[in-house]
Amino acid sequence: MPTKRSNPKRTQTQSNSAARTSSTVEEMLLAAQASGSDSMETGRFIVTFKEGAVDEGIKAMRAQSMRTADARDFNDQSVELSGLGDADALVFPEIGAAVVGAAAAQERGMSAAAELASDDAMQIIEPEYFVFPEGSEDYLRGFLRAAETIARDLGTTVAVEASPGEEAEVAGNTWGLSACRVPASIRNGTGIKVAVLDTGFAIGHPDFVGRAVVSATFVGQPVQDLHGHGTHCIGTALGPQAPAGATPRYGIAFRGSIFVGKVLSNSGGSVGGSVLAGMNWAIANRCEVISMSLGGAGPVQAAYTAAGQAALQRGLLIVAAAGNGSGAPTGYPANSPTIMAVASLDSNLRPSSFSNRGKIEIAAPGRDVFSAAPMPRRYATMSGTSMATPHVSGCAALWAQSSPALRGMALWNRLRATARPLPFPASQVGAGLVQAP
The missing domain is CATH 3.40.50.200 (Peptidase S8/S53 domain)
Known part of the structure; x- marks a missing residue:
């Protein structure tokens, strides 16, 4: 069955200029603050592949001319997003997921509301969210x-x-x-x-x-x-x-x-x-x-x-x-x-x-x-x-x-x-x- 998720609105500035795959945490936090939005979405997307379909998913993304980095190409799979340059996506092979920049996703019609074919390597596309320490404040x-x-x-x-x-x-x-x-x-x-x-x-x-x-x-x-x-x-x-x-x-x-x-x-x-x-x-x-x-x-x-x-x-x-x-x-x-x-x-x-x-x-x-x-x-x-x-x-x-x-x-x-x-x-x-x- 196709998978669908609702996709709340976000500003164009947050989605594109500050939500590249290589954007730093600070850049995205500052963009969120400047937008005045209380949304916890960053503007990027997280793709989760079907079990065992990581390599198939990478091929499919590259077939769409998406510049895709693979954590396996880095020592101990230690890879920092801000060092990815112009990469459109970074794949986490141990997990079977990838993070995709806002502009790259938009150009290829990828969104949390997109319908996925039954034979697609992707299981679901979801918004990326901000994360914080679980301290004593909300x-x-x-x-x-x-x-x-x-x-x-x-x-x-x-x-x-x-x-x-x-x-x-x-x-x-x-x-x-x-x-x-x-x-x-x-x-x-x-x-x-x-x-x-x-x-x-x-x-x-x-x-x-x-x-x-x-x-x-x-x-x-x-x-x-x-x-x-x-x-x-x-x-x-x-x-x-x-x-x-x-x-x-x-x-x-x-x-x-x-x-x-x-x-x-x-x-x-x-x-x-x-x-x-x-x-x-x-x-x-x-x-x-x-x-x-x-x-x-x-x-x-x-x-x-x-x-x-x-x-x-x-x-x-x-x-x-x-x-x-x-x-x-x-x-x-x-x-x-x-x-x-x-x-x-x-x-x-x-x-x-x-x-x-x-x-x-x-x-x-x-x-x-x-x-x-x-x-x-x-x-x-x-x-x-x-x-x-x-x-x-x-x-x-x-x-x-x-x-x-x-x-x-x-x-x-x-x-x-x-x-x-x-x-x-x-x-x-x-x-x-x-x-x-």
Whole structure:
């Protein structure tokens, strides 16, 4: 059957001049701000191919004189869109999807409303959307703040969000690790690759001295984290067992392999194409756990679902934040059926007031979470489903270490089967509180 999707209006300026395949995140955010539109669409499109039809799809696109780049032509499939020059499209072969520039799509009659023939290699064409960290503020505020930050050209001055007056527990373990029974676990994540797709990482952080870090950027900026969100998430999932001094233990898989994919810019904004590029890279590198504390409010998107399915088929697991819309429906990419959606809990193990509801697989500590931050601050306390997600990712790494059979869907099922039941609806906490092995 032909596939159709409605296509809300967008300005011509946003669609063409700022929505090339090689446009930077900043260019598209600024164009969206200048247009005055509250649409989360960037103007570009995401094409999802039918299963097994990637090469056929590439041939079809090139047959239409579309200049098409393939991530397989880049080392480790690490490709940054702004470096593509005059390419009309970039294909993510691990996922089976591609991002297409607005002008190239328009010239060839490609749109979200286009009808696709039954023998077409394309399964669906959807708008590309903006993406933001799942912090404690709503999507629109995050969107406007990111755009305003870029417009003011503040560069490195974006601050880590912290709860006023909240610092660390002074000894032992953070409340989140204790709730997840991490301190009692004999596992440490050895041999397990954990990819955190976020704002990057504070390279040189004292708590990570001697740890190997594999990194790639997908937003045209160095991996160095000038925002703080990514470092905080990496700290929870992969931080040290024994930080210096009286600092409590805040990291779970302290011997896991750290893979950093910078898919959110230093301003905190991004686009679907950059996120998919990071997911494609993490899958190509066979990272057993892929952690994503990012998203937006919107419908299920085929490309994210395809990415989740591709990961599961390769024995990998994608974990994503449900979002912080104060009970709104779970946002993308966590709303995809092939991606594990994580809700947030407060220290009393009740659902956080900001945590989204609906499609939820599991819950984890997300309120007042202490973890790493870029120097000179070193540590910060933050709240959000963003903070809950790396608790699940870290525990997933421990479970994956415990048995080579626990990969992909088997790991998904084990996390849910061993979760601590909670007296709340599954739409709020899923199977319950994640537990370490």
